[in-house]
Amino acid sequence: MSRSVIPLAERMRPAVLKDFFGQEELIGEGSFLRAAIEEDRVPSVILWGPPGCGKTTLAHVIAKLTKAEFIPLSATASGVDELRKVIDRAESGHRLGVKTVLFIDEIHRWNKAQQDRLLPYVEKGVVTLIGATTENPSFEVNSALLSRARVLVLKQLSEEAILMILKRAIESSNQEFRESRNQRIDEAVLAFIAQQANGDARFALNTLEAVTQQRKEVTLDLVKEILQKSHLLYDKKGEEHYNIISALHKSMRGGDAHASVYWLARMLEGGEDPLYVARRIIRFASEDIGLANNTALLIANAAFDACHKLGLPECGVHLAHAVIFMAKSHKSIAAYEAYERAKKDVARYGNLPVPLHIRNAPTQLMKELGYSKGYQYTPREDSAGQQYMPDELKDVKYFADE
Numbered sequence: 001m002s003r004s005v006i007p008l009a010e011r012m013r014p015a016v017l018k019d020f021f022g023q024e025e026l027i028g029e030g031s032f033l034r035a036a037i038e039e040d041r042v043p044s045v046i047l048w049g050p051p052g053c054g055k056t057t058l059a060h061v062i063a064k065l066t067k068a069e070f071i072p073l074s075a076t077a078s079g080v081d082e083l084r085k086v087i088d089r090a091e092s093g094h095r096l097g098v099k100t101v102l103f104i105d106e107i108h109r110w111n112k113a114q115q116d117r118l119l120p121y122v123e124k125g126v127v128t129l130i131g132a133t134t135e136n137p138s139f140e141v142n143s144a145l146l147s148r149a150r151v152l153v154l155k156q157l158s159e160e161a162i163l164m165i166l167k168r169a170i171e172s173s174n175q176e177f178r179e180s181r182n183q184r185i186d187e188a189v190l191a192f193i194a195q196q197a198n199g200d201a202r203f204a205l206n207t208l209e210a211v212t213q214q215r216k217e218v219t220l221d222l223v224k225e226i227l228q229k230s231h232l233l234y235d236k237k238g239e240e241h242y243n244i245i246s247a248l249h250k251s252m253r254g255g256d257a258h259a260s261v262y263w264l265a266r267m268l269e270g271g272e273d274p275l276y277v278a279r280r281i282i283r284f285a286s287e288d289i290g291l292a293n294n295t296a297l298l299i300a301n302a303a304f305d306a307c308h309k310l311g312l313p314e315c316g317v318h319l320a321h322a323v324i325f326m327a328k329s330h331k332s333i334a335a336y337e338a339y340e341r342a343k344k345d346v347a348r349y350g351n352l353p354v355p356l357h358i359r360n361a362p363t364q365l366m367k368e369l370g371y372s373k374g375y376q377y378t379p380r381e382d383s384a385g386q387q388y389m390p391d392e393l394k395d396v397k398y399f400a401d402e
Contacts, residue, residue: 007205007206007209008169008205008206008208008209009201009202009205009206009209011172012165012168012169012172012205013056013057013060014057014061015060015061015064016061016064016065017034017037017061017065019168020054020057020058020061021157021161021164021165021168022053022054022155022157022158022161022162022165022201023053023054023058023154023155023157025155026152026153026154027058033045033152037061037062037065037066038065040065040066040067040068042062042066042068042101042128042130043128043149043150044122044128044129044130044148044149044150045129045130045131045149045150045151045152046107046129046131046132046133046137046141046146046149046150046151046152047059047130047131047132047133047152047154048133048134048135048136048137048151048152048153048154049134049153049154049155049156050134050154050156050199050200050240051134051200051202051203052157052197052199052200052201052202052203052204053154053155053156053157053199053200053201054154054157054201055105055132055133055154056103056105056132057201058154059072059101059103059130059132062101062130063101063103066099066101067099068098068099068100068101068128069090069093069098069099069100069101070101070103071086071089071090071100071101071102071103072103072104072105073086073102073103073104073105074104074105074106075104075105075106075107075108075109075110075114076105076106076109079114080113080114080117083114083117083118084117086100086102086127087121087126087127090102090121090126090127091121091126094125094126099128100126100127100128101127101128101130102118102127102128102129102130103130103131103132104129104130104131104132105132106132106133106134107131107132107133107140107141108133108134108135108137108140108141112142115141115142115145116142116144118145119142119144119145119148122145122148122149123148129145129149131149137151155199156198156199156200157197157199157200157201158199159191159194159195159197160194161201162193162194162197162199162201162204163190163191163194165201165204165205166190166193166194166204166205166208167190169205169208170185170190170208184218185208185211185212185218186218188220189211189218189219189220189223190208192220192223193207193208193211193223196223196227207223207226207227210226211223211226214226241272244263244266244267244270245263245267245277245280247259247263248260248263248264248267248277248280248323249280249284249288251263251327252284252288252323252326252327253284253288253331254327255327255328255331256327257323257324257327257328260323260324260326260327261320261323261324264277264316264319264320264323265316268312268316268319274307274311274312274315274316274319275304275307275308277307277319278300278303278304278307278308278319278322279304281300281303281304281319281322281323281326282297282300282301282304284300284326285297285299285300285326286335286336287333287335287336288326288331288333288336289326289329289330289331289332290331290332290333290334290335290336291332291334291335292329292330292331292332293329293330296325296326296329299321299322299325299326300322300326302318302322303315303318303319303321303322306318307319334399334400335399337398337399338398338399339398341398342398345393345396349390349392349393352390352392352393353390354390355387355388355389355390355391356369356370356371356372356373357370357372357373357374357375357386357387358372358375358386358388359371359372360372361373
């Protein structure tokens with residue numbers, strides 16, 4: 001394949017650790033993984049991290065620096081048949097003393113049966129597994145397979161690391177830039193690309209390549225034109241979805257209106273359904289604010305109604321109004337805790353009978369059995385001492401009376 005046809009992000013994959021930028025805690029001097037790579041004793045590992053943080057690149061570096069045969073598979077394009085071929089090849093090599101490193105990209109996309117087929121060969125050492133995933137392996141990878149591999153967490157790359165990757169790409173492709181593009185790229189432009197990449201090196205390199213292919217002066221305006229809008233990391237079905245809604249909830253609970261608006265914007269700009277956010281705010285209005293400000297539930301419902309009627313982008317301001325109100329309101333969890341305590345009593349005591357005097361008596365038989373007998377009708381008489389609880393719970397209080 002012609003070098004020009006291969007994407008820049010693929011051409012720039014480093015072959016040695018010194019060219020791998022970021023993840024210092026994972027592969028820095030004295031780290032477990034660096035020592036394992038240098039000593040050619042890499043165990044089975046699961047590389048877990050966000051897109052573009054270097055999972056696949058690190059696997060390629062390991063392949064080049066170890067003496068094992070490196071076999072890559074994509075979980076989205078392979079199944080049991082492909083795995084069987086790999087295992088047959090690995091078993092042949094194992095008998096000859098040749099190690100095999102099997103790299104499975106997006107391992108979370110393999111189903112349980114596929115993962116189970118791999119398990120015994122990892123256990124026997126026929127293959128050393130390197131799995132890459134953007135999803136929490138606790139949820140997506142079989143526990144048996146997890147117990148035989150070490151989970152290594154890769155962090156989102158810093159802007160500084162992205163900037164170094166971009167500079168390396170330009171230096172490595174210097175002749176290419178001079179001969180086919182005759183372009184000069186200012187540091188400010190590279191810094192802007194790094195900032196817009198949101199920690200994704202692949203996105204940054206793809207952006208650099210797209211910009212330089214325009215064969216015109218590379219300016220901030222050109223970069224903005226290429227990008228058109230920010231590409232935010234927000235998987236509506238993945239862990240980041242739950243991380244960010246948790247951040248919004250805790251920011252409102254903690255009274256930080258500014259953080260609340262920021263996390264709201266992260267969700268909406270990332271493509272979240274505004275009705276999902278509105279439903280969470282309705283829950284918050286009673287769970288966290290409750291009796292401290294009964295208006296909160298009215299505001300939350302009004303925001304939901306506005307989202308239902310208008311949709312995005314118009315309803316963003318209604319949700320901002322709501323989250324600021326929630327954040328700035330006094331908080332009370334009395335209603336939330338009262339229900340939780342009552343729920344425990346329901347589970348503990350089961351179906352306690354309703355006291356006879358507060359039962360309805362629509363028939364003569366019920367009246368004869370004592371239904372409604374002695375009931376004190378509050379609008380007409382003093383019912384302060386009337387019992388409404390079952391006898392077993394008559395003195396129970398679920399929240400403090402004011």
